[in-house]
Amino acid sequence: RKEVEQDPGPFNVPEGATVAFNCTYSNSASQSFFWYRQDCRKEPKLLMSVYSSGNEDGRFTAQLNRASQYISLLIRDSKLSDSATYLCVVNMYTGNQFYFGTGTSLTVIP
Amino acid sequence: ETGVTQSPTHLIKTRGQQVTLRCSSQSGHNTVSWYQQALGQGPQFIFQYYREEENGRGNFPPRFSGLQFPNYSSELNVNALELDDSALYLCASSPEVNYGYTFGSGTRLTVV
Numbered sequence: 001r002k003e004v005e006q007d008p009g010p011f012n013v014p015e016g017a018t019v020a021f022n023c024t025y026s027n028s029a030s031q032s033f034f035w036y037r038q039d040c041r042k043e044p045k046l047l048m049s050v051y052s053s054g055n056e057d058g059r060f061t062a063q064l065n066r067a068s069q070y071i072s073l074l075i076r077d078s079k080l081s082d083s084a085t086y087l088c089v090v091n092m093y094t095g096n097q098f099y100f101g102t103g104t105s106l107t108v109i110p
Numbered sequence: 111e112t113g114v115t116q117s118p119t120h121l122i123k124t125r126g127q128q129v130t131l132r133c134s135s136q137s138g139h140n141t142v143s144w145y146q147q148a149l150g151q152g153p154q155f156i157f158q159y160y161r162e163e164e165n166g167r168g169n170f171p172p173r174f175s176g177l178q179f180p181n182y183s184s185e186l187n188v189n190a191l192e193l194d195d196s197a198l199y200l201c202a203s204s205p206e207v208n209y210g211y212t213f214g215s216g217t218r219l220t221v222v
Contacts, residue, residue, distance in 0.1 A: 100152035
């Protein structure tokens, strides 16, 4: 079983739509969680951290469910510029060892 | 504040050769990790260095090795290159445990 799993998509949604991505992780002792965004042929960039209480940054909302071992990302009012691959990242063990999911591809259509 | 810089940006090597990739971490960051990203996949953790010591390793063979220097810059060395080593190699630095990483733009290695 992979340490971090996410639906690769692709998700094709119209502008203005709401879209949600989920990601599950295997190690219940995981300490920190993030969502990264990666544009084609570019490096991943930190989108937001995921806190136990859930957190919001503009149109983006991230949530963590420790009991079920998954994190989620909700994007409201999708923009064309949101088109990218979204990677969930989990700090699996002690230390700063991050494990990435395979990424979920999102295309926002005009 | 400079970000994470990697060199070279592109590299072509022949199977069996050795390669060294370099990374300068963001100012103030003492933790560096290296990742391998194959096409269509998420980055795979190779290893991490913290204050010049290896601080964790993913599922990569010993021919993948690294170094971190006193200024926190880092090298990734790969010996006996195989065709499957062709990938984007990403370096990422972080200031503290559990903080998000800042990535460099990567080195694209092609093994022929």
